[in-house]
Amino acid sequence: MSDSSSPQLLRCSLIAHQGPSDREEPIEEHLAELAELARSRGFEVVSRHRLKRASIAPRTYYGSGQLEAVADEAARRGASVLICDDELSGSQVNAIEKLTRMACVDRTGLILSIFEQRxxxxxxxxxxxxxxxxxxxxxxxxxxxxxxxxxxxxxxxxxxxxxxxxxxxxxxxxxxxxxxxELVHLEQVRETQRQGRPGNLPRVALVGYTNAGKTSLLKALTGAGEPQDLLFATLDTTTRKAWLGPDLNAEGEPTGAVKHCLVADTVGFIRKLPHQLVAAFRSTLGEVRTADALLIVADAADPDLEGRLRVVADTLRDIGCLDDHHLQPRLLVLNQVDRLHRPQRLDLKRTFPHAAQAVAISGQGLDEIRAWIRDLIPGPVKARDLEWWELPNPKGREAVIAT
Ligand SMILES: Nc1nc2c(ncn2[C@@H]2O[C@H](COP(=O)(O)OP(=O)(O)OP(=O)(O)O)[C@@H](O)[C@H]2O)c(=O)[nH]1
Ligand SMILES: [Mg+2]
Missing domain, CATH: 1.10.287 (Helix Hairpins)
Structure with a gap:
């Protein structure tokens, strides 16, 4: 992938619909995330537009007058692609392309093309x-x-x-x-590999919002992995062995037994993760369902931390990882706390008292994570209650993000 200084970058403009009851702030956040997605796909973003409209225009979604104004400005800035945050039908995409004479991609199409590239x-x-x-x-x-x-x-x-x-x-x-x-066959191959892994080692899966630092944590725990400042840098599940430090007895003396576990890095989640991708990635995400424990990695410095945690909880629920029958032990890892001031970290401690605070890139907080995993061995798993952010949201995922 080329970096943002590359001269061959395709330029694009971003648009999102704002209805009469929609607040400005969440839409700006959605546009900022769309810009990150576009950057991760190799686009240079030249402008962002919130298009206000009381109702959706059936043919062009945003209405032709506003689209023409956006297209004029985008063309002046050298853009040839319009990326829309809303999910469009095929005929809406065609109508927008015809009207604006620019290529048009919706959010799902953009995410799919990032996945295709990776x-x-x-x-x-x-x-x-x-x-x-x-x-x-x-x-x-x-x-x-x-x-x-x-x-x-x-x-x-x-x-x-x-x-x-x-x-x-x-x-x-x-x-x-x-x-x-083909995927059924490949799943059988994966299952055979899984059975071939050292049997007595617990398997811990890293899950979380994309770009939170899962691969960085894999690297810190196992030495393997290549973190990148891109959304969906990781698509394939990578499983590596991690050393959990010396086993200590009640007096804090080493017993001589060395403990290890397997850590699996997985594809990240995102708001409105296309359902086609969730369905297609079910077998990869099987690594998450069958793991003995989950480390839920979050970017603690993200301004929308709580919204993103809700998305993670909802996605885990979608893949069958948060129902009563399937409540693996899990530790919330609030990563990237080096980007916060001390009072913010104290605040986080109050909001998430059971979470571990960590800095994956420096190794800070890793001992606590290792100790938590060590305590799981050799089981049995203890029952636990759901944390507040894991509870189903009666208003639906979008409502939490939008409020
Ligand atoms: N400041 C700071 N940056 C971090 C930390 N952990 C990760 N990063 C950075 O965050 C970016 C994303 O890290 P990754 O580990 O690739 O994130 P990921 O969750 O694996 O992302 P995807 O695979 O794309 O979903 C990289 O630029 C990392 O260097 C941290 O503790 N502190
Ligand atoms: Mg990754």
């Missing part, structure tokens, strides 16, 4: 392609409407466009079933 293993590539096919399938119609009109004319059915849609749909459906079969 996927390296066969499994990750198959998972991402499956998600892409599921995303494109309902959008095909929009792409072929011009042919429908050409071939069929008003009131006629079964013109060449219509036939082409059917052919395309069938091809995508065939590909989806091939990919699903």
């Amino acid at each position: 996927a390296q293993t066969r499994e990750a590539r198959a998972q991402v392609e499956l998600a892409r096919c599921e995303y494109e399938l309902p959008r095909l119609k929009g792409q072929w409407t011009h042919l429908e009109r050409q071939g069929g004319g008003v009131g006629l059915r079964g013109g060449p466009g219509e036939t082409q849609i059917e052919v395309d749909r069938r091809m995508i459906r065939t590909r989806i079933s091939q990919l699903k079969k």
